[in-house]
Amino acid sequence: MARTHSSPSGRPRTRLSAADRRASIIDAATQAFAESGYQRATMGQIATRLGVTEPVVFQNFGSKTGLYAAVVAHATGQMVAMMRELAEHSDSIGGLLRQLLSPDHIDELHAPGSLGVIFADAMTLTAEPAIGAAVRAHVGELADVLAEVIARGQRDGELRADLDPASAAWLVLSFLSAHPFRSAVMPDRRHLEEHIAAMTLGMLLDQGESPS
Template identity: 80%
Template sequence: MPRPRSSPPNDRPRTRLSAADRRASIIDAATQVFAESGYQRATMGQIAARLGVTEPVLFQNFGSKNALYAAVVAHASGHMAAMMRAFAEHTDSIGEVLTQLLNPEHIDELHSPGSLGVIFADAMTLTAEPAIEAAVRQHVGELASVLGEVIERGQRGGELRADLDPEAGAWMVLSFLSAHRFRAAVMPGRRHLEEHLAAMTLRMLLAVGESPE
C-alpha cells in the first residue's frame, strides 16, 4: 500500500479539507500504520506523523484509538469486499476465485506486514473492546455476505455444489483465512499441511467432477 506523498512546503497555500475528506485521509493513514505495525504497537503519534497533522486532530475526529481502529476495520472490509466482487465479475470461473483465495501463498501475502489481513487478525483478538467488537461483527459479516453472493453465482453456473448453504460456505472460507496466525504459530510442516487443508476445503465446495487444480 503506497504511502501518502510528503506534505507541501509551508510557503505553499494548503487546501482546507472538508470534514468528510479529513476523516477519510485519517482512515487511509491509520490503515497503513495499523497494517504495518499492528494495533498494539501502532500509536496515534505515528498516524499523525504519517498524515502530517498533530495528534489532537485525530482525537477531534475519532475520539479514541479504539474508535479509529473500528473505522479502519470498516474501511478494510469494504475494500476487500469490493475487490472480491470485482474479481468475481471479471472471471469466468468462481472455482478459480475460491482457489486463489485459499492458496497458501496468497494467505501468507494477505497476512504479511502492510497487508489488510493484519487488520483483521488483530481485530479478532480485540473483542474486549466494545467498539472494535461491534465493527468486527458488522463488517466481517458484510464481507461474508459478499462471499456468499459469489458462492451462489458459482452454484448457478454449476461449478459449486448445489446442496451447499452459501452462508455456511462463506464462513468456512473466512474461517480458513482467519486461522492463519494460529496455523503459523503451532502447525508443524505448515505449508505442506496447509496445501492439503486448502484442497480439502475446495473439494467441499466444488461440484462433483470439478477440479481444484
Template identity: 45%
Template sequence: MTEPARRVRMSASDRRESILAAATEVFAEVGYLRGKTAAVAQRVGVSEPVVFQNFGTKAVLFAAVVDRAADHVCRLLDRTAASAAPVTGLLETMLDPAHLDHVHSAGSVGAIFADAAALTDEPEIEAAARRSTQRFARSLAELLERGRAGGELRPDLDVEAAAWWLLSLVASQKLRRRTAAEPAAVEAGLAASTLEFLLGHRDAREPA
C-alpha cells in the same frame, strides 16, 4: 516578488479520509497496541489533537479503519460476484497458501482484521470486527451462489455455511502455521480438499 503559495484547506471529509488512510498504514504495519495516534498525525501532517477531534479515541479510530478496510474488500468481492470471472479461479487464489501468508503478513489489510478479532476487550473494535466479518460472509455467499447457479460448484452447496467455512479457514491459517508439524503440506492438503468439496469432487481444472 512572488507571493507564497497559499495552503489549501482540506474539507472535513477529506481530512477524515486522510487520517483513516494513514491510520490504516500504521495499524497494518505494527498493530493496534503498538500503533500510535502521534504516528498517524505525523503521516497526515497534522497535530495529534486533530486526530482526536475527528475520532475521539484511538479505539474509535481503529474501528473506523476496520470498517473502511471492510468496505474495500467487500467492493472487490461484490464486483467479482457481478462479473463473469470464474468463481473457481477466485477460490483457488483465496485458498492458495502463498495468498494466505500474504493476508496475514504485516502491512496487509488482513493483518488489521486479525488484530481486530483479537481485541475483545474494546467494545467499539469488537463491534467493528463483527460487522466486517458478517459483511464478508454475505458477499462471499453471493459469490458462491453465482458459482453454484452457474454449475461451477456443487448443486447442493449451502452457500452461507460454505462462506463461513472459508472465512474460518482463512482466519485460522496463522494457527496452523505455528502449530502444524508440516504446515506447508497441511495448507496444500486443506486447499485441495476444500476445492474438491466445493466443486462436488470434480478436479478444479475441469471445466464446468
C-alpha cells in the same frame, strides 16, 4: 470540500472539510495498523504521517479503539470491492476459490502492510466494544459478498447445489482468518495448509470438479 486559506507566509494553504479530514486519517491509520499492528502503531505516528498534531486525530475519533473500528469498516469496504472485482473478471468461481485458498495468497493476505493484518488483529480485540461491534457488522458484509460469489458458482454448476452459500462463505473466511494460528503452532504448515485447502475445496466443488 476543501477550502483555500492564506498561511502566515502568504502562500495558499488547503483546509480539508471534516469528511475529507476523517477520510485522510482513516487512510493513514489503515496503512499504519497494517504495517505495525494495533499494539505497536501509535496515534502519534498516524498524526505524523498526515502532518497534523496528535490531538487532531483524537478530536476526530475520540480514541485509538474508535479509530481502529473505523479502519475495520474501511478495510472491509476495500476487501468487498476487491472480491467483487475478482468475481467480475473471473471465468470460474472454482478457480477463484482455489486462488483465494492457496497458501501463496494466504501468505500475501497476512504479510505486513496487507489488509489481513487488520482483520487478524481485530479478532483479538473484540472485547473492546467499538472494535467488536465493527468486526461483527462489517466482516458480515464480506461474508455476504462471498456468499453471492458461491451462489454464482452453484448456478454455473461448479459448486455443489446442496451448499448453503452463507455457511460456505463463513467456512472460507474461517480458513483465511486462521492463518496466524496455523503459522504459530502447525508443523510443516505450508504442506498441511495445502491439504486443508484441498479438503475445503473438495467440500465446495461439484463432484465433477477437481480440487487440484
